Amino acid sequence: MKHALTVIAISTALAAGTAQAQTTTVPPTGEPRAGRYVAGLGGWTFGDKGSQFFGVEGGFAWTPDLDVFVEGGRVRDAAGQGIHDAANIVATGLARIQPGVIVETRQPAVFFGGGLRYRLRLGHSRAEPFLLGGAGFSRVEQDVTFLAGGTDITGTLDQWGVVLGTDLSGSFTAGHIVAGGGLVMPFGRQTFLEVSYRLMRIFAEDEGITANRGGLGFGIRF
Amino acid sequence: MNRFPAVCALAVLALAGAVAACGRKSPVAPSEAGAAAGAASPLTASVGAPRPLAPAAGAQIRNADQPVTLIATNGFSTKPGAVYTFEVATDAAFATKVQTKENVQESGSGKTSVQLGALAAARDYYWHVRSTAGGTTGVFSQTFKFTIGPAVxxxxxxxxxxxxxxxxxxxxxxxxxxxxxxxxxxxxxxxxxxxxxxxxxxxxxxxxxxxxxxxxxxxxxxxxxxxxxxxxxxxxxxxxxxxxxxxxxxxxxxTSLAIDLARVVYLRGPNLSTWKQTGRIIAIDQDGSAAANGYMCISFTDPGWPGAKWIYGGDDPNFEIFANQWYFANINGIWYAGAGEWLYRGGGTCKAGQGTRTIGPDSGFGEPFTSWVPRVGELVGYAVTASARALPQMATVQERTDVVLYPWHDTSIQPFHGQTVIEFAR
Known part of the structure; x- marks a missing residue:
């Protein structure tokens, strides 16, 4: 959690410093800028497990170089190594009774958070790189399925002498931090495309979950 | 002045703080933090039930073999530090529990055991076990029944x-x-x-x-x-x-008068210390008086020794003997012995001519046995063997009875005032 605080503090300090230094700065392009935006994002996650994600982000310009944003979305499977290890322990134990037990694990995560986006200037280019940092909450679902001979026995595990804990069932909510960067490419007067990479670290209780989100987005400024 | 950006920045900081606080859902007091570090986790473990191992289902246990030790094959859990609960009841539904052993630490050997206290004899018992780990209490295992035998x-x-x-x-x-x-x-x-x-x-x-x-x-x-x-x-x-x-x-x-067969001086016949004892003396009945013809009856369990063809001639060319009586005399602290009367099947176990004054001279054993005159009450040794007097011509098997000591009787010298036949109890 110290890392999260550090990232947030640095981001905030950076944002504040930049805001103070550039409060009078005019965008080099000289184009009028809309103060708010909303964008849809989607893409792939990689890290502990490869998957997909989608989400929505919105924000406004706090200063000419700094946006405040909020985001929400869903990662289809953010499963970390911890749930795999725990599920395999159970599957191995079950296999002692019934050979051929296999287990499938997924950890879908719904996330919501916010943060700051710092826009970098590239001369007169319309493309606009940015760095971002933020924090939020994720609700992670423990989706574990045990199969014996192809039959789902997850619902009858008590008959096999197994009781699943919350490490392999239910869901939990944990804080997360996010950091990353990307490139905004405006087209038209209000629309833009975005390519971004965001490292999201969910502070699950037993073992953190890392989701590297690389995606594309389409947005509108207004 | 638009204050909205500042409010949003504060909101971001508040959000970050909340995220930081979210890192631990179960806060602990500072004094407890050290002990709880790494252990206090809101995600509970998944556990699999242990399996009963011993006593096996249906086991019969002698009452004398108590205390009973329950042994279970370890279950599994996704977090370490499992503890086990063993329950013993007198009914399969565990309505009447007689012993419960809780917080039994899981053994690293793969099998966890616990020793029970004394159980009442002559009863059936049922036992099962479950594990608890990482905040999750598992289900009980299948139930095994065992029986404690009666008290004797x-x-x-x-x-x-x-x-x-x-x-x-x-x-x-x-x-x-x-x-x-x-x-x-x-x-x-x-x-x-x-x-x-x-x-x-x-x-x-x-x-x-x-x-x-x-x-x-x-x-x-x-x-x-x-x-x-x-x-x-x-x-x-x-x-x-x-x-x-x-x-x-x-x-x-x-064993003051014991006969050590390895130290006996054998005057006639083989050294019996190497012969296998396959029969035993049942009774001795003997009288050294001349009036009684010096009869000597040595009854014994007949092991079925084979007959040896008689080599000294006679009317019946098929005549066989199968055993010999043996006499042992302690003369000056040394036991002397020899094979005596022949025994043939159908001829009984009594022989005449073993009088007080004839057993020595007539034995043919040689000195000092020839000069031996047993005293009344003197302990004399008796045995019966397979054919042993004319070896090797009449050899069969090297087997014998035990050797018993029996006081010499002679009614012409001292009448009996009691038991005349000694039966050797077994």
Whole structure:
């Protein structure tokens, strides 16, 4: 959690410093800028497990170089190594009774958070790189399925002498931090495309979950 | 002045703080933090039930084998530090639990066990086990039933013979009165021990024999050293219940007149110390008086020794003998012996001519046996062997009875005032 605080503090300090230094700065392009935006994002996650994600982000310009944003979305499977290890322990134990037990694990995560986006200037280019940092909450679902001979026995595990804990069932909510960067490419007067990479670290209780989100987005400024 | 950006920045900071706080859902006091670090986790473990191993289902356990140890094959859990709960009940539904053992640490050996306290005898019991780990209590395992056998108690045998201070031969028969018992005892056995000290630290002979009708005896299978004091005792045991009773009071005896077959001087016939004992003397009936023709009856269990063709001629060319009587005389502290009268099947076990003044001279054994005249009451040794007097021509098998000592009788010198036939108890 110290890392999260550090990232947030640095981001905030950076944002504040930049805001103070550039409060009078005019965008080099000289184009009028809309103060708010909303964008849809989607893409792939990689890290502990490869998957997909989608989400929505919105924000406004706090200063000419700094946006405040909020985001929400869903990662289809953010499963970390911890749930795999725990599920395999159970599957191995079950296999002692019934050979051929296999287990499938997924950890879908719904996330919501916010943060700051710092826009970098590239001369007169319309493309606009940015760095971002933020924090939020994720609700992670423990989706574990045990199969014996192809039959789902997850619902009858008590008959096999197994009781699943919350490490392999239910869901939990944990804080997360996010950091990353990307490139905004405006087209038209209000629309833009975005390519971004965001490292999201969910502070699950037993073992953190890392989701590297690389995606594309389409947005509108207004 | 638009304050909205500042409010949003504060909101971001608040959000970050909240995220930081979210890192621990179960806050602990500072004093507890060290102990709880790494252990306090809101995600509970998944656990799999242990499996009962022993006592196996349907096991019959003798009451004497208590305390019972329950052994379970370890279950599994996704977090370490599992503890087990064992329950024992007198009904399969565990409505009447008689013992519960909780917080039994899981063993690293793969099997976790716990020793029970005493259980009442002659009852059925049911047991199961479950594990708890990482905040999750698992389900109980399948239930195993076992039965504790009935309670049996045995008394101490009462020594009959030889009692303290007795003089015996080399192979005395140890006899005890059967023990008292309570409970449904099975077939009893008795362990006899012979030792050189009353502490029984050096046991020179021991045997387990089945219980007799009213008394139980044990005949030593090998000769004890002569002129030595020994101690003996016996204890009963019931294999079915596993109960062993207390030993009898130790008794002593001395083999003062024992015959050491390896040290006997054999004047006629082979050294019997290497012959296998396959028969035993049942009774001696003897009278050295001339009026009684010096009869000598040595009855014995007939092991079925084969016959040896008679080589000294006669009317019947198929005549065979199968045994010889043997006489042992202690002359000046040395035992002398020889093969005597022939025995043939159908001819009985009594022989004449073994009078007080004829047994020596007529033996043909040679000196000093030839000059030997037994005194009334003098202990004389007797045995019967397979054909042994005309070896190797009439050799069959190298087998014999035991050698017994019996006081010489001569009614012409001293009339009997008691038992004339000694039956050797077994």
């Amino acid at each position: 108690s045995l008394g101490a045998p009462s020594p009959i013979a030889p009692l303290n201070g007795s003089q015996t031969g080399a192979r005395p028969t140890l006899r005890v009165g059967n023990v008292s018992r309570s409970g449904p005892a099975g077939a009893l056995t008795y362990v006899f021990e012979v030792a050189t000290s009353s502490a029984f630290t050096t046991v020179v002979a021991s045997a387990t024999v089945p219980e007799g009708a009213a008394e139980t005896g044990f005949e030593l299978p090998a000769d004890l050293p002569a002129n030595t004091t020994f101690f003996w005792r016996a204890a009963a045991s019931d294999a079915s219940s596993g109960v062993a009773g207390p030993p009898s009071a130790a008794q002593s005896f001395t």
